[in-house]
Amino acid sequence: GESVGLHLPTLSVQEGDNSIINCAYSNSASDYFIWYKQESGKGPQFIIDIRSNMDKRQGQRVTVLLNKTVKHLSLQIAATQPGDSAVYFCAENHTGRRALTFGSGTRLQVQP
């Protein structure tokens, strides 16, 4: 069945380093992808999204890369800061499905 999952449950990085969070998806019909950040006890916060007609999109300190050939999505955070510590979720959607399918999340821990 369709699924969206993450390779690593926990990622620990040093402050100032770049972080890369990975996500695999299985549905070849997926055409919209989104990354959310969730801090403890709060709702998910939108970070960046990308459509399947693109392979890269940049935001402020974040970049999302999409490799449709291997069904892989990644979120890169430049110069990681303590405030970036949170759980990061990828989610996907495709034509015909009316809501997002979420992965299980990766916890990012930033060491000072």
Added chain:
Amino acid sequence: DGGITQSPKYLFRKEGQNVTLSCEQNLNHDAMYWYRQDPGQGLRLIYYSQIVNDFQKGDIAEGYSVSREKKESFPLTVTSAQKNPTAFYLCASSYGTSQETQYFGPGTRLLVL
């Protein structure tokens, strides 16, 4: 101040009791959603609504009910039929339902007494 609000922040349910979680948005979004999140897991879709007076079951609708009488409001009732209701409940909204960014509320944590 635009956004999505959920209330209460914490809710306690007794055995056999129905409880209702509130979700309100002033973003003029057509679509609204309810998700359930269990510890250390992702979000699972309970119900969604694309338009007023219409809603559809998501992946885990059993034991839950919703209504959409107003565009701004999408309350979720956790019924006594839901045997494992303890979870973090998240409401979201978007302009449409396909390829549209969903924006989330702060969540309601439901605990069983």
